[in-house]
Amino acid sequence: MTKPSALPLQGRHNEAAFGILGAISTSHFINDMMQSLILAMYPLLKGSFHLSFGQIGLITLTYQLTASLLQPLIGLYTDKKPQPYSLPFGMAATLLGLLLLAYAPSYEIVLLAAACVGTGSAIFHPESSRIARLASGGRHGLAQSVFQVGGNTGSAVGPLVAAAVIVPFGQHSVAWFGLAAVLGIMLLVQVSRWYATHHIAGGARSRPPVESPYPRRVVLGAVAVLLVLIFSKYFYIAGLSSFYTFYLIEKFGLSVQSAQVHLFAFLFASAAGTILGGPIGDRVGRKPVIWASILGVAPFALILPHADLFWTTVL
Numbered sequence: 001m002t003k004p005s006a007l008p009l010q011g012r013h014n015e016a017a018f019g020i021l022g023a024i025s026t027s028h029f030i031n032d033m034m035q036s037l038i039l040a041m042y043p044l045l046k047g048s049f050h051l052s053f054g055q056i057g058l059i060t061l062t063y064q065l066t067a068s069l070l071q072p073l074i075g076l077y078t079d080k081k082p083q084p085y086s087l088p089f090g091m092a093a094t095l096l097g098l099l100l101l102a103y104a105p106s107y108e109i110v111l112l113a114a115a116c117v118g119t120g121s122a123i124f125h126p127e128s129s130r131i132a133r134l135a136s137g138g139r140h141g142l143a144q145s146v147f148q149v150g151g152n153t154g155s156a157v158g159p160l161v162a163a164a165v166i167v168p169f170g171q172h173s174v175a176w177f178g179l180a181a182v183l184g185i186m187l188l189v190q191v192s193r194w195y196a197t198h199h200i201a202g203g204a205r206s207r208p209p210v211e212s213p214y215p216r217r218v219v220l221g222a223v224a225v226l227l228v229l230i231f232s233k234y235f236y237i238a239g240l241s242s243f244y245t246f247y248l249i250e251k252f253g254l255s256v257q258s259a260q261v262h263l264f265a266f267l268f269a270s271a272a273g274t275i276l277g278g279p280i281g282d283r284v285g286r287k288p289v290i291w292a293s294i295l296g297v298a299p300f301a302l303i304l305p306h307a308d309l310f311w312t313t314v315l
Contacts, residue, residue: 017135020194021143023187024128024135025150027091030184031124032151034094034117036158036267037177038063038101039241041166043249043256048171049107053243060241062111064234066118075126083127084195087188090123095181102175131195152271156264163260229294236297237270252309262313 042056049055078086097116104110129147136143166173214222244266245259254262273293280289304312 017137017194020135020191021132021146023191024132025146027087027124027184027187027191028128028147028150029154029157030180031091031094031121032154033158033161034098034154034177034181035063035067035121036155037098037162037166037174038114038117040159040162040245040260040263041101041171041174043245043259044166044171045110046246049110051107053246055107056243056246059110059114063114063118066115067121068118068234070119070122071125074122078126078130082130082195084192085189086123087127087131087192087195088185090120090127091181091184091188092120093117093123094120095178095185096120098174098178098181102172102178104171127195128191131191134195134198156268156271159260159264159267163257163264167257167260226290229290233294236301241267248309248312252312254309265313 038059042059045051045059046056074086077083093116097113097118097120100109100113100116104113129144132143132147161177165176241263245256245263248254248259248262249256
């Protein structure tokens with residue numbers, strides 16, 4: 001007698017596995033919400049451990065280094081040797097980071113917690129993106145949209161959750177969000193079983209390498225430009241996300257909770273831009289969207305220090 005599955009794991013060939021897409025999107029929501037909780041906790045951590053802004057920046061650097069630098073290395077390894085059960089392991093690393101953050105007795109443990117959350121994110125993203133494509137049934141755009149909506153929504157919701165729970169109940173209340181991480185682990189175990197069945201046990205058909213029609217020098221130059229653009233964008237976003245709440249509290253006298261609501265508005269707008277960028281790029285071209293998204297923020301950033309609270313939120 002077979003056990004009923006919690007997710008519709010099987011599907012006919014060339015049909016999207018919407019149960020898997022829903023599970024991986026929900027897990028992406030949980031993963032990215034945990035990340036944004038760290039940002040939202042900065043005012044609380046600064047007061048609890050008497051941190052300088054340099055030390056706050058080091059927390060961001062620790063998280064970003066583990067999340068960003070490990071991710072391509074893990075992706076390169078899993079391209080050659082897929083690891084379906086790495087997904088729940090990644091969420092477990094995030095759970096460990098949350099528990100360390102909730103009960104951190106010192107600044108050094110806070111850095112270790114940030115590294116654990118970053119490592120969990122680095123493990124999660126390559127394989128989860130691969131699974132979203134595998135479960136698409138050929139509808140790759142739809143699958144990636146569903147996957148990205150989960151992550152973008154989670155990033156935006158984190159500050160609201162922090163304002164509602166962590167600020168009034170304190171640092172230890174972060175441990176409550178471990179329940180969400182446990183839910184994520186349960187979902188990802190199901191997803192990993194599906195992945196192992198469809199990709200590993202079934203044997204993924206090897207595809208011949210696709211040769212670029214452009215010379216190698218042109219391709220390397222284009223990749224270098226993209227890397228510089230992406231670095232500049234995320235350097236700006238990471239800096240603003242890390243210190244935006246402090247800026248609002250210092251300049252406009254907002255409470256921590258109110259500042260976190262404004263951080264939610266910023267992250268929500270960023271998430272909305274990510275979702276809208278794809279369809280706009282399909283209509284007007286990818287290059288104009290890329291350049292506009294990078295260079296278009298410069299005038300607003302220059303005006304920001306001279307704006308009142310309303311226009312600061314709008315900008």
